[in-house]
Amino acid sequence: xxxxxxxxxxxxxxxxxxxxxxxxxxxxxxxxxxxxxxxxxxxxxxxxxxxxxxxxxxxxxxxxxxxxxxxxxxxxxxxxxxxxxxxxxxxxxxxxxxxxxxxxxxxxx
Amino acid sequence: xxxxxxxxxxxxxxxxxxxxxxxxxxxxxxxxxxxxxxxxxxxxxxxxxxxxxxxxxxxxxxxxxxxxxxxxxxxxxxxxxxxxxxxxxxxxxxxxxxxxxxxxxxxxxxxxxxxxxxx
Numbered sequence: 001x002x003x004x005x006x007x008x009x010x011x012x013x014x015x016x017x018x019x020x021x022x023x024x025x026x027x028x029x030x031x032x033x034x035x036x037x038x039x040x041x042x043x044x045x046x047x048x049x050x051x052x053x054x055x056x057x058x059x060x061x062x063x064x065x066x067x068x069x070x071x072x073x074x075x076x077x078x079x080x081x082x083x084x085x086x087x088x089x090x091x092x093x094x095x096x097x098x099x100x101x102x103x104x105x106x107x108x109x
Numbered sequence: 110x111x112x113x114x115x116x117x118x119x120x121x122x123x124x125x126x127x128x129x130x131x132x133x134x135x136x137x138x139x140x141x142x143x144x145x146x147x148x149x150x151x152x153x154x155x156x157x158x159x160x161x162x163x164x165x166x167x168x169x170x171x172x173x174x175x176x177x178x179x180x181x182x183x184x185x186x187x188x189x190x191x192x193x194x195x196x197x198x199x200x201x202x203x204x205x206x207x208x209x210x211x212x213x214x215x216x217x218x219x220x221x222x223x224x225x226x227x228x
Contacts, residue, residue, distance in 0.1 A: 001171075016121035024188065031212065031213065031214075033212075033213075033215075035215075037154075041220075042206075042219065042220055042221055043146075043215070043218055044216035044218075045209075045214055045215060045216050048209065048212050048216070049212050049214070053123040054216060058156035067118065074157055084225075086153060086154055087156075088214065088215075090213035094158070095168070095171065096156065096168045096169060096170045096171065097159075097168065097213075098153040098159065098168075098213075099156075100153055100155065100156065101152045101153070102153055103154075
């Protein structure tokens with residue numbers, strides 16, 4: 001089965017930059033999406049198609065992709081950014097094409 | 110305002126059945142593809158079922174294929190998930206999620222409904 005690997009945890013001080021990676025095989029032209037999930041709440045889409053932001057998402061959240069690694073960058077981190085973050089892609093070659101990453105817990109120090 | 114509201118979760122014994130519903134409002138339901146995504150306690154996200162806007166295309170995760178059935182009623186703006194032969198490992202919060210109109214990310218989610226499979 002297809003696996004999207006993320007670091008289990010990332011710690012960052014307020015005002016600094018957090019970078020969360022998402023690695024897989026043969027990303028090619030596949031788009032990567034990112035979700036933020038706070039405890040007890042549903043996930044929230046923060047970046048789609050590698051680097052686009054839905055309306056209402058602060059510009060501090062940005063996405064990029066190079067080769068088989070995608071990165072979610074959170075600039076000027078705030079206490080409210082503490083959450084779990086998941087990447088996701090759609091791969092038409094799979095029987096069930098929706099794959100989520102393993103998830104990263106971001107802790108604001 | 111876009112809303113997705115799940116219902117139907119609860120406690121069920123292994124081998125039992127449960128039917129989840131997702132009632133939607135605030136958007137043209139019949140034009141959107143939909144998914145059920147679940148999250149076991151303390152675990153990550155797993156898409157378990159997908160249905161196209163017309164209902165003509167359906168996908169299932171290997172973990173639920175043959176036991177779960179996704180369906181939709183575009184006239185009632187609702188999505189369903191019939192879950193049969195439930196297992197302990199199906200215990201999770203189940204979310205109804207809308208797929209973006211022009212991209213394959215989930216841009217709107219319900220609040221989730223908890224399914225507990227236990228004897």
